[in-house]
Amino acid sequence: MNAITHQTHALSINPTTGATVGSYPYETEAQLDAALNRATHAFRTWRRQPVSERSALLLALAAALRDQAEEMAQMITLEMGKPIVQARAEIEKCAQLSEWYAAHGPAMLAPEPTLVDNGTAHIEYRPLGPILAVMPWNFPVWQVLRGAVPTLLAGNTYVLKHAPNVMGSAYLMKAAFDKAGFAEGLFEVLNVTQEGVSKAIADPRIAAVTLTGSVRAGMAIGSQAGAALKKCVLELGGSDPFIVLNDADLDAAVQAAVIGRFQNSGQVCAAAKRLIVEAGVVEAFTAKFVEASRALVMGDPTSTATYVGPMARFDLRDELHAQVQATLAQGATLLLGGDKVAGAGNYYAPTVLADVTDQMTSFKEELFGPVASIITARDADHAVALANDSEFGLTASIFTRDSAKARDIANQLETGGIFVNAFSVSDPRVAFGGVKKSGFGRELSHFGVREFCNAQTVWLDRK
Structure with missing residues (x-):
């Protein structure tokens, strides 16, 4: 047959x-x-x-x-x-x-x-x-x-x-x-x-x-x-918000953001894709994040030293690059990466986009690859509004030293999971899933x- x-x-x-x-x-x-x-x-x-x-x-x-x-x-x-x-x-x-x-x-x-x-x-x-x-x-x-x-x-x-x-x-x-x-x-x-x-x-x-x-x-x-x-x-899919408030432990937030965005070469549905940072610390956070992202080892995935490997499919790398180029054309600032890596492998350089707004492609769409978008929030209320301004609702992260503030923000976020002072994970002890699209x-x-x-x-x- x-x-x-x-x-x-x-x-x-x-x-x-x-x-x-x-x-x-x-x-x-x-x-x-x-x-x-x-x-x-x-x-x-x-x-x-x-x-x-x-x-x-x-x-x-x-x-x-x-x-x-x-x-x-x-x-x-x-x-x-x-x-x-x-x-x-x-x-x-x-x-x-x-x-x-x-x-x-x-x-x-x-x-x-x-x-x-x-x-x-x-x-x-x-x-x-x-x-x-x-x-x-x-x-x-x-x-x-x-x-x-x-x-x-x-x-x-x-x-x-x-x-x-x-x-x-x-x-x-x-x-x-x-x-x-x-x-x-x-x-x-x-x-x-x-x-x-x-x-x-x-x-x-x-x-x-x-x-x-x-x-x-x-x-x-x-x-x-x-x-x-x-x-x-x-x-x-997901375009998870990663909220960093002015009182956050910046070093801890940066470390979590790097892992949350670049693990599995950024090909994770529940990942730190939209880094929403309060205005008072956005400059310091961005500098630390770019430095840590630049230090990531990209290369042969069979090497134990490698953290970022190739993307899984060549067509998806092309799609990701088109999204990055569209976001840059809309006025975002390229701080790191932003292009395919030459050669036979399907590599895309770890990329950081800054000055991203809610009207840009990397804010509105899911970017399934090693690309992070940094968005500035005026204050905590604005951060919540930006986080919820998405057709997706899988997970979210909140970084703050104020546990009461974290719980208040968590009550307002439209997601299936929320992680305070941590990046998103799946664990058999807790439910995993999303809302909206x-x-x-x-x-x-x-x-x-x-x-x-x-x-x-x-x-x-x-x-």
């Missing part, structure tokens, strides 16, 4: 050299059908397994990830250019995620008594079925497992459609699940095109859909899930376990 579309292969291109890493044939309609059958069949047994047995397998998964850690980290670096130190940290973070849910997840699925007079009613969290996950390339393992682990713990099965340029990482994850003892069909890797994704969403065997990706992708997936009357979770639904914590559950009311001997 022919592939679902005229496209025949998913290609993984090494962004450091431009060489092809792997070519993975797209699956046929028959192969798609077989994968959905496996996931459906596995669900019937998996949902009835005690949660203690499911959590034990998560401990085995953590061990398998650590056994394959170096191979998986090297694959991430090869496929999308993540500096090797950061790639290794990503795998360890996934192992710790699995251990955390093994320890704490079962309690999240325990029946909950409700406020009924005779105490005979409670809520049971029942799994929905096979969950289709459309995942991005920027954290090839973490983005997948932070959804897959709680989803599987809840008793669902997980069908992964990964980004075409990181299919090697997808198959290594499948190997880790197999090594850990997960049965066939519990974690499926589906290598299909957009047409194949649409077919899967419409298929009655898929119970719900989750996507991490762009706003455009979210609109497409969300509309298709809605047409099929299926729940979806969307974790989309950053999406809806939550991953991690107990929200991630219950997101794809039927909260079923069970009322015994009703009086």
Whole structure:
């Protein structure tokens, strides 16, 4: 049988050299059908397994990830250019995620008594079925497992459609699940095109859909899930504000801003993209930030000395450069970088734009790469207004020594997460997700376990 579309292969291109890493044939309609059958069949047994047995397998998964850690980290670096130190940290973070849910997840699925007079009613969290996950390339393992682990713990099965340029990482994850003892069909890797994704969403065997990706992708997936009357979770883009007030510890703020903006070569949805600095310290902050950004080591991502590697895709570097050029044409000041790096690699120089206003491209749009925009706020109220003046609402940071002021500002910010005197992170202990065009639904914590559950009311001997 022919592939679902005229496209025949998913290609993984090494962004450091431009060489092809792997070519993975797209699956046929028959192969798609077989994968959905496996996931459906596995669900019937998996949902009835005690949660203690499911959590034990998560401990085995953590061990398998650590056994394959170096191979998986090297694959991430090869496929999308993540500096090797950061790639290794990503795998360890996934192992710790699995251990955390093994320890704490079962309690999240325990029946909950409700406020009924005779105490005979409670809520049971029942799994929905096979969950289709459309995942991005920027954290090839973490983005997948932070959804897959709680989803599987809840008793669902997980069908992964990964980004075409990181299919090697997808198959290594499948190997880790197999090594850990997960049965066939519990974690499926589906290598299909957009047409194949649409077919899967419409298929009655898929119970719900989750996507991490762009706003455009979210609109497409969300509309298709809605047409099929299926729940979806969307974790989309972000243009996160990083607010620095006059009383902030500037050295701490600069250090956090550099990490928050340039980790993973700036290819992070929850990142310090709009540095909104109060007027009294903007000059001092800018000088320190530029100096620290200039000191970042950019180069071969396989070197442990490298902090900024190549961007993952050549087309996205072109798009980023166009956004930088548009912002400069609108009147911003270039303090550092601002151009592609010559040579075979897909590098973009760490870039700092100053004098950015709310009418400029880098303020209005998400810049997915190593570019920081510095915006001056007249005062704290103006900083809040600038922060909220965005179609996105993923996370935000606030730097101030005044905890009461920080809490007041946090109450006003339109974001899914807020970090006081710290840069944004995702952690299994707390919920992660956004509002506005950053999406809806939550991953991690107990929200991630219950997101794809039927909260079923069970009322015994009703009086």
